[in-house]
Amino acid sequence: MNAAGSRVRVLSVAGTDPTGGAGVQADLKSFAAHGAYGMAVVTALVAQNTHGVRAVHVPDVEFLRAQLEAVSDDVTVDAVKIGMLGTRTVADEVAAWLTRTRPPVVVLDPVMVATSGDRLLDADAEDAVRRLVRHADLVTPNLPELGVLLGEPTATTWAQALAQARRLATASQVTVLLKGGHLAGDASPDAVVDATTVTELDAVRVSTTSTHGTGCSLSAAVAALRPRRPDWVTAVREAKEWLTGAIAAGEALAVGSGRGPVDHLHHAPTLGARPFSADAWGRVVDLRAACDDLPFVRGLADGTLPVEEFEQYLHQDALYLAQYSRVLARASQLAPDAAAQVFFARGAARCLEVESLLHADRLARAGTRWSGPASPATTAYVDHLLAVAATGSYAEVVAAVLPCYWLYADIGARILARAGDLAAHPYGDWVGTYGDPEFAAAAARACELADVAARDVGGAGRARMLAAFVTSCAHEVAFFDQVRVRPLATPVAVPTG
Numbered sequence: 001m002n003a004a005g006s007r008v009r010v011l012s013v014a015g016t017d018p019t020g021g022a023g024v025q026a027d028l029k030s031f032a033a034h035g036a037y038g039m040a041v042v043t044a045l046v047a048q049n050t051h052g053v054r055a056v057h058v059p060d061v062e063f064l065r066a067q068l069e070a071v072s073d074d075v076t077v078d079a080v081k082i083g084m085l086g087t088r089t090v091a092d093e094v095a096a097w098l099t100r101t102r103p104p105v106v107v108l109d110p111v112m113v114a115t116s117g118d119r120l121l122d123a124d125a126e127d128a129v130r131r132l133v134r135h136a137d138l139v140t141p142n143l144p145e146l147g148v149l150l151g152e153p154t155a156t157t158w159a160q161a162l163a164q165a166r167r168l169a170t171a172s173q174v175t176v177l178l179k180g181g182h183l184a185g186d187a188s189p190d191a192v193v194d195a196t197t198v199t200e201l202d203a204v205r206v207s208t209t210s211t212h213g214t215g216c217s218l219s220a221a222v223a224a225l226r227p228r229r230p231d232w233v234t235a236v237r238e239a240k241e242w243l244t245g246a247i248a249a250g251e252a253l254a255v256g257s258g259r260g261p262v263d264h265l266h267h268a269p270t271l272g273a274r275p276f277s278a279d280a281w282g283r284v285v286d287l288r289a290a291c292d293d294l295p296f297v298r299g300l301a302d303g304t305l306p307v308e309e310f311e312q313y314l315h316q317d318a319l320y321l322a323q324y325s326r327v328l329a330r331a332s333q334l335a336p337d338a339a340a341q342v343f344f345a346r347g348a349a350r351c352l353e354v355e356s357l358l359h360a361d362r363l364a365r366a367g368t369r370w371s372g373p374a375s376p377a378t379t380a381y382v383d384h385l386l387a388v389a390a391t392g393s394y395a396e397v398v399a400a401v402l403p404c405y406w407l408y409a410d411i412g413a414r415i416l417a418r419a420g421d422l423a424a425h426p427y428g429d430w431v432g433t434y435g436d437p438e439f440a441a442a443a444a445r446a447c448e449l450a451d452v453a454a455r456d457v458g459g460a461g462r463a464r465m466l467a468a469f470v471t472s473c474a475h476e477v478a479f480f481d482q483v484r485v486r487p488l489a490t491p492v493a494v495p496t497g
């Protein structure tokens, strides 16, 4: 981190790639992927795609200077990554800027020829890039670029390349990140080489066509990491591990039909995804609306519900809660941390202690005892919950139990709003429980736990969570609606007095 802010401020000085795989576009993604604040000065506009370069336009060097100064006159640059320069004049202008404004970290990717084989640096600019190497802290050549920087033929073996890197490091007083992407074989090793030490970083070669912009992305990642890492080897090791994953995930992006880009955000698969609860809520809009129109719900809200129907509902609810408690206990058993474990264990206890008591009290006061087995609707809901508890993951169990918190709190709030004066309301005590802030807080916490659980389960796991949630919601609606359908139990007179 820099002294003033929460993120390092990293500048890319490079050419463009409108398809987003290489150049400043790739650099900015690499910066963001490593938590840095990214900035970019454009050296050349390149009309290219995954097949190759179609045209290059290099703006006047005065305009380049204006861009560089606009940044450095205003912003403290913690690190700079230099990529495509295109011409000698551009390379010299960047060197002059580095002399005036020396950011603490300077990474130079001596871009010369694209993976597609197209030249990105004029032949007469090679000397200017050699001069620029002296301004850099780290230079990141591939095998052919290393040969050009030394004025030697391209190395054909890794051992030759390491010896060349050592010569460059010594001659230019610079650390060299030698890249082995152009080697033949099963490995794609890199090495961090300075005048005295060589650290080789092994990596398997990924069999893929997604290698467009790998060099840009790697050097940008190293520039973003170096201000926050103790040395080059640590920063490069971390960047290379990330890049290998990005290369492996590249083809899934389906960008272009040539050599495609890498997936810079492969390590953050949930970035941009909606929280599970937002997604889940969107799927049950119709069910929630249907609930409001149920005769039972309308009657409960305006107090016109026959008392017998209400008591039958309470009897079923008590039977339901006894089983629901066990499923909450299962969520507690599977919970990944103590906080979630406690939340669901408390929920399980609360079902039995508080809510069952409320039921028993209400039914006893009614002077009628309701017996009889669980109804088909109650049994169906409970069977669904018990099946998920028996075979599902923690995330699925949380999704299945969520509607009893959330849908209840949601519908309850609307029933409460429509009920008016609770003192005169025949079900005032019951309806009043919906307004309980503790209940609303528990529903919010259950949503939060479902969102956290959804983060680690992947696409298929999330689909199973959604299915469990929607099924429970449908059972909630059927549960409310069941009393109207058929008599559920036989009232038994309780001796009073």
Ligand SMILES: Nc1ncnc2c1ncn2[C@@H]1O[C@H](COP(=O)(O)OP(=O)(O)O)[C@@H](O)[C@H]1O
Binding pocket: 115, 141, 142, 143, 179, 180, 181, 182, 188, 189, 190, 203, 204, 205, 206, 207, 208, 211, 213, 214, 215, 216, 218, 240, 243, 244, 247
């Ligand atoms: N097929 C691959 N599998 C794994 N890593 C690769 C692959 N191709 C390139 N790399 C890595 O990508 C980075 C860029 O390498 P390279 O292709 O040599 O540079 P450039 O993109 O500048 O030509 C290096 O870390 C290299 O090891």
Ligand SMILES: Cc1ncc(COP(=O)(O)O)c(N)n1
Binding pocket: 014, 015, 016, 017, 022, 023, 024, 046, 048, 083, 084, 111, 113, 114, 115, 116, 120, 211, 212, 213, 214, 215, 216
């Ligand atoms: C603007 C710009 N800069 C650099 C490269 C090299 O990319 P590659 O890693 O594919 O060689 C490129 N194609 N375009």
